[in-house]
Amino acid sequence: MTTALKALFIVAGLFLVYKLIFSAKKGLTLFEMHFKEGRLTSHKGKIQQKFERECRAIAKQEKLTCTVRAERNGDVRLHVSANVPESTIQHIRNMFPFEYYEKKQVDNSRQTG
Template sequence: MTATILKTLFILIGLFAAYKLIFSGKKGLTLFEMHFKEGRLTQHKGKIPERFERECRAIAKTEKLTCVVRAEKVGNVRLHVSANVSDTITQRIRNQFPFEYYDKKQVDNSKQTG
């Protein structure tokens, strides 16, 4: 009887650990997400810097990309590109991304008096 309970308990703990490992990957705030299919922007979410969107569309159109480009903020901003994109194209996309746009400190004017 106790052996059956222990086996069930170990199975439940294993399933819980597997669930946590699989679904706990995304921890940051997604700033934006762009979905490309055969070189065309099919869907997007968030506020995308205009110049970066224009350059990404141009790269995707010339290379006929089918991928997802996502910017995520976890302390600092990280740019994720789908794994099916070659390293050279990924680097071209990263070179166009305005990291300095997100690194600058924003002043809170609501607390300033004067």
């Protein structure tokens, strides 16, 4: 009986630790671009054309294999894979149009006539 109770507490503790570590709230992903050896292999979401062109140029020049992702969790945050040099990440951040993604989007689907 006591062994089963101890096992139950251990399982409950492990579950609680798992939830605390892995269930951190992530924001809404605005877009994601995947590059492999300097070429854009896949993308999803709404990406401003000028930013996409500039990212493609940088990735091609640097032969990058990485992911560039923008999330909105209150404010807009840009994430670039950790294997990219800091100077290149800063260059991408400087080009990113934060004001384009931070402005309020009007939702026309709920308007009443």
